[in-house]
Amino acid sequence: MxxxxxxxxxxxxxxxxxxxxxxxxxxxxxxxxxxxxxxxxxxxxxxxxxxxxxxxxxxxxxxxxxxxxxxxxxxxxxxxxxxxxxxxxxxxxxxxxxxxxxxxxxxxxxxxxxxxxxxxxxxxxxxxxxxxxxxxxxxxxxxxxxxxxxxxxxxxxxxxxxxxxxxxxxxxxxxxxxxxxxxxxxxxxxxxxxxxxxxxxxxxxxxxxxxxxxxxxxxxxxxxxxxxxxxxxxxxxxxxxxxxxxxxxxxxxxxxxxxxxxxxxxxxxxxxxxxxxxxxxxxxxxxxxxxxxxxxxxxxxxGTLEGTMPKMLNENSIMSSVQRAALAWNILDRSGVPGVTDVHCPAANNGTTLIIQLRQTYRGQAKQAACAIWGSNAAHVRYKHIWVVDDDIDIHDYGALDWAFAYRVNAAEDDIVFFPGTFGSALDPSTRLKFRDGDLYGTGKWCRVLIDATVNLDFEPEADYNGDRYPRSVKPEKEDWDLVERRWHEYGF
Ligand SMILES: Cc1cc2nc3c(=O)[nH]c(=O)nc-3n(C[C@H](O)[C@H](O)[C@H](O)COP(=O)(O)O)c2cc1C
CATH class of the missing domain: 2.30.110.10 (Electron Transport, Fmn-binding Protein; Chain A)
Known part of the structure; x- marks a missing residue:
């Protein structure tokens, strides 16, 4: 406009x-x-x-x-x-x-x-x-x-x-x-x-x-x-x-x-x-x-106020939340990562954390996504931590992410991947000051982390799970849900 x-x-x-x-x-x-x-x-x-x-x-x-x-x-x-x-x-x-x-x-x-x-x-x-x-x-x-x-x-x-x-x-x-x-x-x-x-x-x-x-x-x-x-x-x-x-x-x-x-x-x-x-x-x-x-x-x-903290957002954090998700999604598309259904950067961290929602069709898709993002020049100062979740997880709901983190992440199954020694942010205090010297190194230094919170496609389909890789969730079946929906007022609610 x-x-x-x-x-x-x-x-x-x-x-x-x-x-x-x-x-x-x-x-x-x-x-x-x-x-x-x-x-x-x-x-x-x-x-x-x-x-x-x-x-x-x-x-x-x-x-x-x-x-x-x-x-x-x-x-x-x-x-x-x-x-x-x-x-x-x-x-x-x-x-x-x-x-x-x-x-x-x-x-x-x-x-x-x-x-x-x-x-x-x-x-x-x-x-x-x-x-x-x-x-x-x-x-x-x-x-x-x-x-x-x-x-x-x-x-x-x-x-x-x-x-x-x-x-x-x-x-x-x-x-x-x-x-x-x-x-x-x-x-x-x-x-x-x-x-x-x-x-x-x-x-x-x-x-x-x-x-x-x-x-x-x-x-x-x-x-x-x-x-x-x-x-x-x-x-x-x-x-x-x-x-x-x-x-x-x-x-x-x-x-x-x-x-x-x-x-x-x-x-x-x-x-x-x-x-x-x-x-x-x-x-x-x-x-x-x-x-x-x-x-x-x-x-x-x-001018504008910089400096983002929880419950203290600003122009940079709101813009970043939109910009950095959009750029990342375009990079994933250009790199040919299939099945991406949503991408989000929560406002409080200015694009330091990226969350990708996708529909998996083959093993290793989360790692392919992280490689595409981290190999791009857009990853300078951004995308230190990447989460990848399945398309049943609402990436705008931290509670949903936390649940996926709890039950779809197993570090012993390579669901947490470290990518050390990459360019990073010279302003991130979690990197020692001496490693953030822009004059000496040109930039900061990050060990990037992928949290692959998708259902592990390396798992075998199990008879105990009715031929799926994961057990059924407790989410009510549609017929049960519909019945209760129809009678809701009768119950006195
Ligand atoms: C309010 C605000 C302040 C910023 N300050 C800096 C800064 O001091 N140094 C820097 O390199 N990037 C800073 N950035 C981020 C850059 O603008 C961003 O990385 C952008 O992509 C730089 O443009 P370029 O990709 O054409 O280099 C700031 C962003 C905002 C919104």
Whole structure:
């Protein structure tokens, strides 16, 4: 669905009763973040537009928007689906969008060019960027932006979402992992002895952060997928100081360059991370040397609260739950794993756990599924633990999973499989800190685990089980159930 820009999206949310405006004065230093934490709740709060932020009640930028995608209803609205669409319907809509391609079109100019700042006029402190948590290493400006880079070999434009904080008035130190798409692009510029041009896009339609934070295959531009998701090409304009393009009606764009020279690095971290823990210790990291800021008149800054914990969900966890299930399902299909009937990532773990439901027709299907997922570049930072269950287990019901785990898993029958020494998350505290050194190893280190909670097809059909591999369950026979259903009121219930 097209919204035009973030203003169109905000108006849509207002009409649907999904927006709350906060007109009380709120401080950017921890107060705003704590309000957002409380409002996001368990994925059931509204989107928020803050209109009065301490120190920013007047000036270049006075408004701050967050939470556009912090519940499933608004993700459904982004896809143009009914607000009560099921999670599986959202996953199917994301699968279709990820498989579509509508390339962007370049237009001569747009609202984002209303103000253009260069040289001494660049001052990142003019924008109401929160310190989200008390123990964050700084004010994180990059939490819900699109990070645009180009593969210098193929020309492919990547749009990713990676954290970054304000360093000086014109620098943004960032966390740049080598397996992520901008890390792959960066390697190519480094090999050529060049700095990497980059543009950060703040505030546009919801499909921008949704696609930017999706592990779409490396050779595909997220701009093409955004076009498919919204059903129309993204209109882009050329940047001022870097050879990149950005949405013409974005609220704000920051352009700059990243050098590979460690002498240019600046202190970054820690940050309240998606794991629910502070992560990425404070150390010198790559920084963006800002060369230009362009923004609309009276721009709305866009950011989001990271850090997921039980009953404390957020935009990343809700989006991840849809994105990472959809991507995994597409990978399973492309790899030829048959019989997949549903795929789910529970929101609280941001895609660290993947649950696959399938109809087995031959032995080893669960292992085939896990191999396909773990061999994909989408598995970086995701899918540490994979469950596979049969199609009689509701993968959205933890009680059902727990029952399958109890009675269909036998570690002595190879139902729990370890895959050690794989790439992992450099932010997952269950890996020792020394093994998560991104500078040394490029990424984290995971021993991945498959829990095969399907009925074991290696078992023989048993006469005691009426020729099946497993005994009958106690679920009432249909005729018994129907009889009781018919007479239910007679029993006095
Ligand atoms: C709010 C938010 C913050 C994120 N922060 C980071 C980050 O700091 N570093 C990172 O590598 N990925 C981060 N991610 C995950 C990436 O956006 C995700 O892996 C995405 O697939 C990256 O794009 P790419 O596949 O084009 O590299 C974040 C995602 C969200 C939603």
């Amino acid at each position: 097209e919204f035009g820009d973030i203003r169109g999206w905000i108006e849509h949310l207002r009409r649907e009763g999904e927006l709350r405006e906060v007109n009380a004065q709120v401080h950017w230093d921890c107060e705003l973040g704590t309000i957002v934490r409380r409002v996001f709740g368990n994925g059931d709060g509204p989107a928020l537009l803050f209109n009065r932020i301490t120190g920013y009640t007047e000036g270049r930028c006075t408004r701050f928007f967050t939470g556009g995608l912090s519940n499933y209803s608004r993700v459904a609205m982004m896809f143009g689906l009914p607000k009560n669409a099921s999670i599986t319907e959202l996953v199917q809509a994301a699968r279709r969008a990820y498989s579509g391609r509508v390339p962007p079109v370049v237009v001569p100019t747009g609202p984002v060019k209303e103000n253009i700042l260069k040289g001494d006029d660049i001052d990142l402190f003019e924008f109401p960027v929160p310190r989200w948590h008390r123990h964050d290493g700084g004010r994180y400006i990059n939490t819900m932006q699109g990070t645009v880079t180009r593969d210098p070999t193929s020309g492919r434009l990547n749009v990713g979402l990676y954290r970054g904080m304000i360093g000086k008035k014109d620098t943004i130190p960032v966390l740049l992992w080598r397996p992520q798409d901008w890390g792959r692009d960066f390697r190519k510029y480094t090999d050529k002895g060049e700095e990497m041009p980059v543009a950060f896009v703040y505030g546009w339609e919801p499909c921008l952060p949704f696609c930017a934070s999706s592990p779409i295959p490396s050779d595909v531009s997220e701009y093409d997928v955004m076009g498919a998701l919204r059903g129309a090409p993204v209109e882009v304009v050329r940047c001022e100081t870097v050879p990149l393009v950005v949405p013409a009606s974005a609220e704000m764009v920051i352009e700059g360059f990243i050098s590979p020279d460690p002498a240019t690095f600046e202190l970054e971290g820690p940050f309240g991370e998606y794991t629910g823990y502070f992560g990425g210790d404070r150390r010198p990291r790559h920084k963006v040397r800002v060369t230009c800021i362009s923004h609309r008149d009276n721009p709305i800054f866009r």
